[in-house]
Amino acid sequence: MAKLMIPTPLRQFTGGQDAVEVEASTVGEALDKLTSRHTELRRHLFSDEGKLRSFVNVYMNDEDIRYLDRDKTAVAEGDTISIVPSIAGGTHVG
Amino acid sequence: MVGHARDTYPNECCGAMMGKTEGGTKVVRVGVPMQNAHEGSQAAMYVLKNEDLLAADAEARKRGLDLIGIYHSHPDCDAYFSETDLKNSCPWYSFVVISIKQGDFDHANSWLPDPDQTKADKEELDYGEADG
Numbered sequence: 221m222a223k224l225m226i227p228t229p230l231r232q233f234t235g236g237q238d239a240v241e242v243e244a245s246t247v248g249e250a251l252d253k254l255t256s257r258h259t260e261l262r263r264h265l266f267s268d269e270g271k272l273r274s275f276v277n278v279y280m281n282d283e284d285i286r287y288l289d290r291d292k293t294a295v296a297e298g299d300t301i302s303i304v305p306s307i308a309g310g311t312h313v314g
Numbered sequence: 315m316v317g318h319a320r321d322t323y324p325n326e327c328c329g330a331m332m333g334k335t336e337g338g339t340k341v342v343r344v345g346v347p348m349q350n351a352h353e354g355s356q357a358a359m360y361v362l363k364n365e366d367l368l369a370a371d372a373e374a375r376k377r378g379l380d381l382i383g384i385y386h387s388h389p390d391c392d393a394y395f396s397e398t399d400l401k402n403s404c405p406w407y408s409f410v411v412i413s414i415k416q417g418d419f420d421h422a423n424s425w426l427p428d429p430d431q432t433k434a435d436k437e438e439l440d441y442g443e444a445d446g
Contacts, residue, residue, distance in 0.1 A: 227371065228380035229406035238375065264406070264429065273429075275404045277364050284364065304368050305404035307384055308352070310326050310359035311391045312398050 222250050222295045225302045233260040247280055248291030250301055265303065277304045315345035316419045319387035319412045325356035330370040331383040331410065340382045340408055346370055359398070360386050383408035383424070390415055395425040395434040403427040408437060 221241045226234050234240055240257070244250035255262040265276055272278070278285045279302040285293045295301070318327045328350050333342040348370070352361040362384065374381045384407050388394075393411040395403075403409060405427050413420040424439040 225371070227406055228374075228382060275402075275431075279364070279368055282365070282368070302368055302371070304364045304371070305406060306362075306364065306402070307367065307404055307407075308359070308361040308402035309386060309396065309399035309409075310352075311388050311396050312358040313396075 221297060222299045222301055224250060224254050225300060227303055227305075230261060230264060230303070233264065234258045244295050246291060246295055247278060247285050247293040247301055250295055251278070251291070275306045277306060278302070279304055315342075315347075315385050315410070316412060316422075318345070318347045319414045320417060320419065322350070322356075322387065323414050323417045324389045326350060326352075326358065326360040326387050326389060327412075328360040328362055328384065328386040330367065330374075330381055331385055331408070332370070332374045332377065332379040333382050334380060335382065342382065343379055344377075345385060346373070357389060381407070383410060385410040385412060387412045387414050393421055393423040395423075395427070399425070400427055400431050400434055403431060403434070405429040405431075409434070410439065 222244055224240045226238055242250050242253040267273055280293050281300055329345055329347045331342045332344040348366045350356045350360045351363045352359045371381045393413040409425045412422045422441055424437040425434040426437050427434040
């Protein structure tokens, strides 16, 4: 079982659960199972083309999966998967 | 949060807001200052490190609070939601912008971006005297 940590604003789509456990062998499979079980969540994480939205980062324990094996990153019993948005801004123009 | 914005003036500050949603109203209990990770001038730009946000989410859970938003300052500018803010936002959180003019607090607004990063709605924001 892997545990997916749900950010506060998305818990309205998981029935209020702050974490969801799924059986999965990869991070991609875990996200698929999560969004199959909680379908409203899918459009918040994935674009219409099925790709993770540009501002969505996924961490396996404390590692960004982009530096591991992306959606094919292997998941072991007890691993924690977190969804973290990219955030920046300012008055800079251009 | 205002103190953080003052301390970093004339640069932009950034941080996370922990709190609770009570009767449909988001109530900020703790403002957590974070490092502005933008490389280069920080007078008009901020970047949050993903790892800091991950740690803030874990800390909020530990405290029995929720991560409900992000704040940053606009030195010598109004607290509008800029194009840069919008294009680098995330629709899940409220974004409080603090206007600091000549080093002093001027006003603040809260914004809620849409999922496609095309617009942000202004939220009602009650910050009292905001002198902390």
